[in-house]
Amino acid sequence: MDSRSFSPSNVVRFPGPRSTNSPRRDQKSLMDAVYAAGSLPIAAEDRTTKTLATRLTIFGFVTLDEVQADGSVRRLRPSEAIHLSTEHPWRISRPSSRYAIGNDFPASDLELFAAQMG
Numbered sequence: 793m794d795s796r797s798f799s800p801s802n803v804v805r806f807p808g809p810r811s812t813n814s815p816r817r818d819q820k821s822l823m824d825a826v827y828a829a830g831s832l833p834i835a836a837e838d839r840t841t842k843t844l845a846t847r848l849t850i851f852g853f854v855t856l857d858e859v860q861a862d863g864s865v866r867r868l869r870p871s872e873a874i875h876l877s878t879e880h881p882w883r884i885s886r887p888s889s890r891y892a893i894g895n896d897f898p899a900s901d902l903e904l905f906a907a908q909m910g
Contacts (some may be wrong), residue, residue: 819844822884826854831885833859837878845884846873857883 822844826832834841848854850870857865859881868882 819848823848823853826884827886831883834882834884836881839876839878842873842876842882845882846870846876848884849873852887854884855887857885859883 822841834845845854845856849856849868850873856868856873858868858877859865861880865883
């Protein structure tokens with residue numbers, strides 16, 4: 793194929809500049825903000841940020857805690873975070889270790905990470 797057949801006219805640019813109103817509008821900006829601050833609160837009704845945080849949790853880049861009415865926190869598993877709730881605010885934070893597995897997971901989940909002898 794001739795390289796001259798590719799021209800800048802076949803590149804489609806999305807209209808308008810990228811929004812910079814909030815650092816929480818895309819996953820990379822959210823992750824950068826969390827890693828810089830250590831943790832960030834997410835308002836209970838902020839579904840957009842919760843959706844982005846859930847995606848980052850699935851890949852293990854951040855951890856999510858649900859802040860209860862009494863101020864205590866409960867760690868959310870990715871399977872729980874997918875079912876977005878606007879009932880409680882969340883706290884998004886850096887994982888303490890890339891391969892950390894909390895002891896608060898059900899036994900069925902811990903079996904997924906058990907060493908398999910072949």
